[in-house]
Amino acid sequence: MNDVTLRELRVVGTRPVRPDGVDKVVGRAMFGGDAVMPGMIFGATVRSPHAHARIKKIDTSKAEAMKGVKAVVTSADFPDIPSEEAFVGEGPMNFRDLSRNLMARDKVLYDGHVVAAVAATSNSIARAAAESIEVEYEVLPHVIDEIEAAKGDAPLLHEDLFTSGLETKPSTPSNVAKRIEFVKGDLEAGFAAADKIVERTYKTAPVHQAYIEPHACVAAYNADGQCQVICSSQGQFMVRAYCAKLLGLDISEIRVTPAEIGGGFGGKTLVYLEPLALALSKKAGRPVRMIMDRTEVFRGTGPTSGGTVKVKIGAKMDGTITAADAEMYFQAGAYPGSPVQPGCMTCFAMYDLENARTIGFDVVSNRPKVAAYRAPGAPISTFATESAIDELAREIGMDPIDFRLKNAAKDGTKALYGPTFQNIGLIQTLEAAKNHPNLKEKLGPDQGRGVASGFWFNIGGESSASLNINEDGTAVLVSGSPDIGGSRASMAMMASEILGIDVSRVRPIVGDTSSVGFTHLTGGSRVTFATGTAVCEATEEVVKILKGRAAKIWEIDEEAVEWREGHAYPAGDNAGKFEPLSLADLAAKAARTGGPIAAKASVNAQGAGPGWGVHVVDVEVDRETGHVKILRYTAAQDVGRAIHPSYVEGQIQGGAVQGIGWALNEEYIYDKNGRLDNAGFLDYRVPVASDLPKIDTVMIEVPNPRHPFGAKGVGEVPIVPPMAAIANAIYDATGVRMTSLPMSPPKLRAALDAAGVGAKVAAE
Amino acid sequence: MAKTHVTCTINGEEVEYLCEPQQTLLDVLRDDLGLTGSKEGCGSGDCGACSVIADGSLVCSCLMFGSEADGMEITTIEGIATADKLHPVQEQFLKHAALQCGFCTPGLIVATKALLDKHPNPTDEEARYWLAGNLCRCTGYDKIMNAVHAAAAQIRGETV
Numbered sequence: 001m002n003d004v005t006l007r008e009l010r011v012v013g014t015r016p017v018r019p020d021g022v023d024k025v026v027g028r029a030m031f032g033g034d035a036v037m038p039g040m041i042f043g044a045t046v047r048s049p050h051a052h053a054r055i056k057k058i059d060t061s062k063a064e065a066m067k068g069v070k071a072v073v074t075s076a077d078f079p080d081i082p083s084e085e086a087f088v089g090e091g092p093m094n095f096r097d098l099s100r101n102l103m104a105r106d107k108v109l110y111d112g113h114v115v116a117a118v119a120a121t122s123n124s125i126a127r128a129a130a131e132s133i134e135v136e137y138e139v140l141p142h143v144i145d146e147i148e149a150a151k152g153d154a155p156l157l158h159e160d161l162f163t164s165g166l167e168t169k170p171s172t173p174s175n176v177a178k179r180i181e182f183v184k185g186d187l188e189a190g191f192a193a194a195d196k197i198v199e200r201t202y203k204t205a206p207v208h209q210a211y212i213e214p215h216a217c218v219a220a221y222n223a224d225g226q227c228q229v230i231c232s233s234q235g236q237f238m239v240r241a242y243c244a245k246l247l248g249l250d251i252s253e254i255r256v257t258p259a260e261i262g263g264g265f266g267g268k269t270l271v272y273l274e275p276l277a278l279a280l281s282k283k284a285g286r287p288v289r290m291i292m293d294r295t296e297v298f299r300g301t302g303p304t305s306g307g308t309v310k311v312k313i314g315a316k317m318d319g320t321i322t323a324a325d326a327e328m329y330f331q332a333g334a335y336p337g338s339p340v341q342p343g344c345m346t347c348f349a350m351y352d353l354e355n356a357r358t359i360g361f362d363v364v365s366n367r368p369k370v371a372a373y374r375a376p377g378a379p380i381s382t383f384a385t386e387s388a389i390d391e392l393a394r395e396i397g398m399d400p401i402d403f404r405l406k407n408a409a410k411d412g413t414k415a416l417y418g419p420t421f422q423n424i425g426l427i428q429t430l431e432a433a434k435n436h437p438n439l440k441e442k443l444g445p446d447q448g449r450g451v452a453s454g455f456w457f458n459i460g461g462e463s464s465a466s467l468n469i470n471e472d473g474t475a476v477l478v479s480g481s482p483d484i485g486g487s488r489a490s491m492a493m494m495a496s497e498i499l500g501i502d503v504s505r506v507r508p509i510v511g512d513t514s515s516v517g518f519t520h521l522t523g524g525s526r527v528t529f530a531t532g533t534a535v536c537e538a539t540e541e542v543v544k545i546l547k548g549r550a551a552k553i554w555e556i557d558e559e560a561v562e563w564r565e566g567h568a569y570p571a572g573d574n575a576g577k578f579e580p581l582s583l584a585d586l587a588a589k590a591a592r593t594g595g596p597i598a599a600k601a602s603v604n605a606q607g608a609g610p611g612w613g614v615h616v617v618d619v620e621v622d623r624e625t626g627h628v629k630i631l632r633y634t635a636a637q638d639v640g641r642a643i644h645p646s647y648v649e650g651q652i653q654g655g656a657v658q659g660i661g662w663a664l665n666e667e668y669i670y671d672k673n674g675r676l677d678n679a680g681f682l683d684y685r686v687p688v689a690s691d692l693p694k695i696d697t698v699m700i701e702v703p704n705p706r707h708p709f710g711a712k713g714v715g716e717v718p719i720v721p722p723m724a725a726i727a728n729a730i731y732d733a734t735g736v737r738m739t740s741l742p743m744s745p746p747k748l749r750a751a752l753d754a755a756g757v758g759a760k761v762a763a764e
Numbered sequence: 765m766a767k768t769h770v771t772c773t774i775n776g777e778e779v780e781y782l783c784e785p786q787q788t789l790l791d792v793l794r795d796d797l798g799l800t801g802s803k804e805g806c807g808s809g810d811c812g813a814c815s816v817i818a819d820g821s822l823v824c825s826c827l828m829f830g831s832e833a834d835g836m837e838i839t840t841i842e843g844i845a846t847a848d849k850l851h852p853v854q855e856q857f858l859k860h861a862a863l864q865c866g867f868c869t870p871g872l873i874v875a876t877k878a879l880l881d882k883h884p885n886p887t888d889e890e891a892r893y894w895l896a897g898n899l900c901r902c903t904g905y906d907k908i909m910n911a912v913h914a915a916a917a918q919i920r921g922e923t924v
Contacts, residue, residue, distance in 0.1 A: 017858045024866030025854040025873060027801015034800040123795075124784060212805040212813055212901050213867040262803070262867025263901050294806040485864035485902060646861035650903055654864065657904030660868035680898060681810035689892040689905040 004641065004703035004710030011497040012709050015646045018489040019508055023106050024260075025147040032216030032259040037287035040218055041070055043273075043280050044126035044290075046116040046133045047300060048108035051142035051366040052155060053672025055106060055135060055363045058116055063129040068121040071283035072133070075105040079248045086245070093270070097335035098600075099246050108137070109157055109334035110366050111675040112299025119280040119288045142674040146329040147308055149175040149365040157334060157364045173478060177336035178362040182416050188612055189356030190323025194314025201386035203740040204723070205667035206306035206331060209373050210686050213262020214297045219277035220287035227254045227278055227679050228287075232261045234268045234482055235521025242271040249277055256481045257512040258374040261522075265658070266372030268300055269523050296729055298679035301327075302371020303668060305330040305338045309347075309384035319398050319406040323355040328381055330362060333369035338740040339363045339377030340459070345417035346720070347381035349405070349455035350426060350612070352367025352413040364473040366674050372523060375716035376458040379662065379723060383741065386452035386724030391737065400451040400728070401434045401614075423636030425702030426453070426612040432698045433614040433636040441632060447620045448687065448733025454613045454720025458713030459524035460605035460706075463531040464517025467495060467538045469546075469597040473584025475499065477538075480519025484656075485715070486647035491535050493643055494709060498539040500566035501583055517602045525713025528606035528643055529704070532709050536708040541599035547584050548594040554578045603663045607706030611717035612638040615656060619729040624759035626749030628664055628730060630691070634719075636698035640712025645699060652718045653695040659722025661687045768831040774799070775843025783830035790814045792830035793840060801841035801870045805899065812898030815871040815878075816840045822878035824897075825833055841870035852918040853877050853911070862911035864902035872898045876912050884919050886912075 023029040060072045081099040099105075104113045116133050120126040141155040149152055154175055162170050165179035191197060217231030227249065233239050236256040244251045261268060273290040281288040292300070309328040315321045326347055330338035340360035348356050358381070393403035408427050430453065443449060465479040477495050481487060488508040496503040519531060519564045547561040550568030554561075554577075562571040567580040590597050618632040635656045642648040644713075665685040669677040678684045703710025727738045730748070736755045738748065752758035767782040774797070776907075783792050793799040793816075802825055805811035809824040816825045817839040825840075844851045853876045856862070863869045872895065878892045879886060886894065891912050892905070900908060917923075 015861070018861070021858040021863070022850070022854075024863055024869050025850065025857050026845050027799070027870045029866055030800075031803070031867060035803070036796075123791075124786065210901055211865070211867075212811055212899055213806070261865060262805075262869075263865045265901070291804075293804075294808065294811075465810055486861070494844070609774045613918075644861075646907070647864070650861055650864055650907060653904035654902045655904075681806045682808065686899055686901060687904075688896040688899065689909065690889075690896040692905055693907045694891070694909075695904050737828070755852065 001705040002708050004705050006703060009497055010644050011493045011503050013645065015644060016489065016493065016503050018486050019492055020483065020488050023077045027168050029260045031289045035218045035230040035259055037218050040287040040289050041119050041121050042123045042126045042286060043117055043119045043277055043288045044130040045114045045296065046130045046135065048104065048111060048113040048115055050108055050137055050139050050207055051111050052140040053103060053108050053137035054140060055108060055115060056138055057136040059134040060116060060712060062132040063118055066125065066129050066132065068125040069118060069129045069528050070121065070286060071119045071280045073117050073276065075103045075284065078103055078246065080105065081246065093337055093594045095245050098242065100584055101335060102246065102272065110368050112368060114300065117280060119284050144365050144670050144674055146306060146331045146363045146365060150329055150361060150363050157366065161336065161364065162580055175364045176361050177332060177364055180341055180344060180360045181357065183357040184416050185355035187323050187325055187355050187357055189284060191314045193316065193322040197312065197314040198388050198391045198395060199307065200388060200739060201310045201313040202387060204307050204380045204383055205741050206303045206367065207569050207662050207666040208298055208303040208684065209265040209267035211265060211267055213261025213302060214292040214294060215272050216291040217274045217277050218287055218289040219274055219281050221278045221282035225253050226565065229254065229274050229278065230257045230259055231274055232259045232268065234261065234264045234484065234523050236482065236513050237518055238269060238521045239271055239274050243275050243278060246275045255512060255514045258510050261482050261484050264484055265374045266376060266523060269372050269521055270302060272301055294681060295679045298684060299676050300368060301371055304373035304376060305332065305370050305380060307331065307343065307380040309381050311384045311388045313388050315392050315396055316504045317396050319396060319403050321353060321407045323353055324353055325357045326381060327359045328384060330360065330377065330380065331367060331370065332362050332364050333367045334364060335369045336362055336364055338370055341377065343377030343381035346455050349383040349411055349415050351407045353416065356416045360417065360531040374658065374719040378454065378456055378720045379659065382454050382720050384723065385709045385721040386728050390450065390728040390731065401430055402497065404453055405430050423610060423702060423704060424607060425700050428615045428702060429612050429636045429638050432700055433616050433627035433634060436616065436634045436698060438632045438634045438696060439616060441618065443618065446623060446733055447618060447631065448729040448731065449616065449618050450725045450727065450729030450732055451616050452721035452724035452728060454717050456525065456611045456717040456720060458529065458608035458660045459526045460530040460608045460613050461520040461526055462487055462604050463519045463534040464600065464602040465531060465534040465538045466516060466600035467542050467598065469542060470588050471587055473582065474505045474507065477506050477508040477535060479531050479535060480511055480516040481527045482522045483510055484522050485651060486644060487527045489647065490643040491532065494532055494535050495539045498536060498543060499583060500564060511584040517600065525611065525715040526608065528711045529608050529707050529713055530603065532586045532711060533707060534601045534603045537601035537603060538599045541601065542597060545597050545599060546583065546586050549589065550581050552593050553581065553589065609640055609704035609706060609712040611713055613717040613721050615721040616723045617725045617729050619726060619733060621730060621733045623752055626745035626746065626752065628726065628743060630660060630693055632693055635718055636700060636715060637714065638700045638702050638712065639714045640704040640707065641701050642699050643709060648698045648699055648714050651715045652697045655715065655718025656722055657687050657692060657696050659719045660726065663723040663741060663743055664690045665708055665742050665744055674745040770831055770834045772833045772835060775839060785831065787830045788826050789828040789830050789833050790825040792826060794818045799842050803867055803870060812875060813868050813871040815874040815898065817874060817878050822875055835861050841874055844873060851877060853880065853915040856911040856915040856918065860907050860911040860914060862903065862907040868898060868900045872900065872908060876915065880916050880919055884916055886916060
């Protein structure tokens, strides 16, 4: 355990300009699609226009005959991978499924599923060649909705998929891949003790991560089998592992260089293009660049699940929750592996409950395989539970924050999913939200206020970093975590805090897979915690070396040297006997005192410390159009310790706004043939600047003793509360309980009219 | 396919190129001229990551053909700073942590410069509507708006 008392530090907690900033404001930063390799050619994909079909024949002859076409690949060019569970990315994945998701084999399972790819000397030739490939399909019945797909008579996606987790092994295949259950206490007794019980079913639409940068890579497969990949991803080691497995290569044969990444939010924790580009490159003998267009991103890459969640909660009139129960069905997309498990684990975690249960079903349907999206699963289940909590607070006549305070999880609370919480700041976060000046603002007609809370685990895991002291006393810090939102800054700040030098003297870089030790991907809100721990350990080791060098120069014991403010000082009996030596002095003498000064650390960090968020939103409802305007937004969060507060606030604001989009506008819309109808930013509407007010943040610092400076993960929990907070605010404004996302104008208007409180009714 | 010969001014320099008829100005900038600061987020004019200033007007370079730029004066993100000084908009984006991943940033900076060139004192509502064509998925726009107003104040010569 570290001493993480909240004392003022020299660097940690300040707001320096990020070290990679200038490149990013002058257009010089190299993102995935900006990378070039000598002699590279250009790839394009052929995608299924059907939601579900058997592939009868693929005729590539016209494409192969085109001038400028250098390679064509189909599933025949990839090994047929056997079923094997993998935990390389952020969620569960089977290598066989990943291989077939990358390139359809036998059947296509969703609109946008890749069936072939080409590489040619120009983008226009590659696209024309892709269009000339003729695929003969036998169209099969399809199913999109999770409840429909779970029915016994639904079109079956996989003949060999049998529901796991049932008491008796089923004899017939199903689209339900898995049933899971978490249970604690005695539900029946809990509900019997309740004075009020609320019960309702909620539904969320599938939404896309909608990072602005489409997937992009350039890859070369050399004649000697050595491969180079430059790409935008959340983990260069993840890309390397997946490419090796899917192409049957040794890991040592592949070197992956992380480009800058233009947003990910979980969506870039899988491979889509890289193995295709390598396979094309192998055939063509040239490097191949592939960049998706926006339509391909929407049709072919992982959105998150849509879900149906039935929730029942009971409480006594004094506000004590006596029992809570939820049953949820999550869309996994075409292959098993929705985030229903975290959905089940998170949705009641904010409460200290004696009796609780969650049951989850993982359901495949004819949609793209889901990928992680910021706190995967939690927003879907928590929309339901936090809406129900609001309803229950109203039933018993309690303020929604006081009701949450009365039941809040605290140190010592044993969560439904197992662990006992320690060093958590939910109560402080609730109190901070309650005391925020925004809550004193008076509301006008058609305006309402809503509250919701949220939980996310945060993870640690494997990370590596190395710190090299340069000859002039500056430093280079190499870590294995792609910088998706300013993490280079926080890494450099932690190292410079320990070294006692100015942060501008530490140059942080993100290493490729051959220049830094293994590092799990940027996800799970893990980088500042886990990679930060590796950075601190490497830096502490460097300080130890520096003290040893000073001891050698002074000819005193190493223990008699102190390191502070970037200098070695003689301590104890020797105090004052020698002039202090600066880092630059010691660096200049390195050759004569033992050689280069450097250290590396590889860790498997544990004890990330969960994140807690409480959001309060004020809305105004236009009863005529059903439009919801966000008037004020307050997001309070337990952040452990903010290393660079601006980027912590940025995570909270960005997550909250993604949640606002999820709540009000975003959804996948399918036509009757199962084709995606809104695969573009015009029709899939993410929030824009004019939709929003300021997003006010409150950072609560309850330090995490498992991190050298007390940091907790901050990136994910802010997307958990917004949907319920907005639904609760709409209820407060109108008396109408919205149970289905998005709460878009047509849906809200219909609900208001149905309840007799719409403009149409008011006008009559 | 016959290519069109185009002469235009980009970031103050006279530039000549040959482009295919279907190539957008963005394709030409990125693939033929090596100016990869302008980004393609959608290719349909919805995200603004490819924003450039063409003859004084803010445009999405993915919605312009390369051949249409003939005779025009184009400013891209690479032309906003001088050799030794960032533009106030760039300075304030850094100072206010108005970027996370940085992919939408070039478009937002070009769009903000285009706004402040003409309206150095926008209200928050005006600035938010002007930038509504530039999608940012990371920041929630809060810090971007802080940076825009700070840059406007700096351009007006006020102390920030």
